[in-house]
Amino acid sequence: MKARQTLPRCGAKRRSDGGACAAIAMSNGRCYLHGGSTPSGKDWHRTQLKNRSKSTKKLDRKLKDLARRRAKQAARVAAMTPEERARYDAWHAARKPGGPEVRRVAAETREFRDMLAERANATPVETAVAKAIREAIEALERRAARLKPPKAGPDAEDVFS
Ligand SMILES: [Zn+2]
Numbered sequence: 001m002k003a004r005q006t007l008p009r010c011g012a013k014r015r016s017d018g019g020a021c022a023a024i025a026m027s028n029g030r031c032y033l034h035g036g037s038t039p040s041g042k043d044w045h046r047t048q049l050k051n052r053s054k055s056t057k058k059l060d061r062k063l064k065d066l067a068r069r070r071a072k073q074a075a076r077v078a079a080m081t082p083e084e085r086a087r088y089d090a091w092h093a094a095r096k097p098g099g100p101e102v103r104r105v106a107a108e109t110r111e112f113r114d115m116l117a118e119r120a121n122a123t124p125v126e127t128a129v130a131k132a133i134r135e136a137i138e139a140l141e142r143r144a145a146r147l148k149p150p151k152a153g154p155d156a157e158d159v160f161s
Helices: 057-078 082-094 099-121 128-146 155-161
Strands: none
Touching: none
16 A cells, blocks of 8 residues: 555545545645635634745735735625625624634624614603603693793893893
8 A cells, every 4th residue: 555545634525525525634634725724713714924024025926916806806895786795794794703702702792782772772661750750841831831921022132132
């Protein structure tokens, strides 16, 4: 048996038939396509730029590629129909980078915000004191309406001048 045949194989799901990828695996148990340089956890979905301080040809190319990819993405998003855009936003809202902890906090924040909005929209419950005050105000307003307004004249105008 050749040494190559004894190497560990990638266990990622193959898109074509759902079987295992079976390409030669790296130390993380996945092949270079399935477990490559895209990080998991807190750096998931974040472009990795190693050693930014040292500008190299490789880094420059990566930045250029990144700018081109972002422009293409922005154009694609701008051309979306409202339904497509809503679906896109929902997908991205559910998959923010930053790791499980950050996503959990974000989800709790959203939940709390929704709860506050719901509470703000709900009809307020009137307390006994509030009811008494409201009734007193209404009674005074009725009384004020019954009273005749002062006659408008030169004297009345003087008060406000
Ligand atoms: Zn693979």
